[in-house]
Amino acid sequence: MKPPTYNSEAVQQISQEEGERNVATAVCVQLAGRAIIRVVSRCEEAQDNCNLDLSECQLMQVPDAVYHLMRHTELKSCDLSGNVITKIPPKLAVKFSLITELNLSHNQISKLPDELAELQELLRLDISHNAFIALPSVVCRIPQLKRLQANNNSIIDIDAERIKRAPSLEFVDLRENTIPPRIYDLLCCIDNITIELSPRQVEDWDDLNI
Incomplete structure (x- = not known):
């Protein structure tokens, strides 16, 4: 039986591809490790100042470990901006029930849980630069909410009343x-709340005298 023959160029190409994959994997692991270290470090800071800043931490969701690390801390604010979060879990309102400020801007969120209405101390909520197509009704049920930033979304549905x-x-x-x-x-007829709107775009049919 003749021994198998190998194409040296093919073997070299395979080895090179495997090497590139290993390097890419190592980079991903390194980046993930840095992100975890950053989250833990900021949780430790929040234990001292009661302001949790997890902005720009590459988060796709709020890790359960965060709730565990914060279990003995009465947070005043929570900043989750600049991540890739798509969903806010209901338990955030339970675990961080005393926050007065919540920043969810610059994520990929399209809905908010009804449990946010349980944030009895929340004064300021920022959901700008997300993926909302409807203004979440829960924002109108947060008892102490004074300021709402919902700019730069794709909102087409709002219950003005x-x-x-x-x-x-x-x-x-x-x-x-x-x-x-x-x-x-x-919205322009509401006079008990200051509502910021972009200038209304005049559609072609608005100019027609029909």
């Missing part, structure tokens, strides 16, 4: 959204 009846809202930023003309006009 619910905003008007929100218990404590004083300011809402809805700029850079695709708000339909009918809802835009309803």
Whole structure:
């Protein structure tokens, strides 16, 4: 039986590809390790100052370990901005029930859990630069919420009457959204809350005298 023959160039190419994959894997592990160290370090800082800053930590979700590390700390604020989070878990409102400020901006969130209404001390909420197409109704049920940043989303659905009846809202930023003309006009009629809107875009048919 003749021994198998090997194409030296093919073997070299395979070895090179495997080497590149190993390097890529090592880089990913290194980056993940750095992200974990960053999260743990910021949790430790929050244990001292009661302000949890997990911005720009490459998070896809809030790790369970964070709730564990914060279990003996009464947080005043939570910053999760600049990550790739798509979903906020209901237990965030339970575990961080005393926060007065929550920053969820610059993520990929499209919905909020109803449990956020249980944040009895929350004064400021930032959900700007996300993937919302409807303004979450829960924001109008947060009892002490005064300022809401919802700019730079893709919001087309807003319950203007619910905003008007929100218990404590004083300011809402809805700029850079695709708000339909009918809802835009309803928002402009609200006089008990300051609502920031982008200039209304005049559609072609608005100029027609029909």
